[in-house]
Each structure stands twice: as structure tokens, then as C-alpha cells.
Amino acid sequence: MDDCSVLTRSNAMKTYKAFMQRVTASAGEKANFTIMVQAVSSDMARHTAEAQYPGYKCASGPVQVR
Numbered sequence: 001m002d003d004c005s006v007l008t009r010s011n012a013m014k015t016y017k018a019f020m021q022r023v024t025a026s027a028g029e030k031a032n033f034t035i036m037v038q039a040v041s042s043d044m045a046r047h048t049a050e051a052q053y054p055g056y057k058c059a060s061g062p063v064q065v066r
Contacts, residue, residue, distance in 0.1 A: 013038045016045035016062035020053055027055020036065065 016039055021032045037052070039045035045062035 011040050013040060015065040016042060017065050018045055018049040018062040019059045020049060020056040021059040022055060023057050024055035027053070032059065037062065 016037050017034055018037055019032065019034050022028060022030065035049055035052075037045045037048045039048050039062075042062050042064070046058040049058050049062065050056065
């Protein structure tokens, strides 16, 4: 097997739903909204969502979509 290993079930990408809340008035038109992100964990989903939308914070822990 080469250096590109196959994702195992424990570290496979999962879909999470994240509720975003505006924390900077000039960040955008919407005060809050929900997005879907792909990540390996809930913590990474939070970081991914917040990186995609500067001025917004993930108001609660992202929830895995089943």
C-alpha cells in the first residue's frame, strides 16, 4: 500500500449541521442561519463552519446528520 491510505470508518468524513450566529454587525445580512459541513469530528465541523463565514460563530455544537 502506498502513502495514500484509505479512510477508515473512524476517520471518515461525516456531515454536520451547524447553527451560525452573527457576532460582527458588518459580517452579513443574516443574523443567524444553519449550514451543512463535511468534517471528521464535531470540533472540526465547528472550525470549518467558522472559517467559511468570518464574523459568525457556531452558536452550539454541530450535530451529526444521520
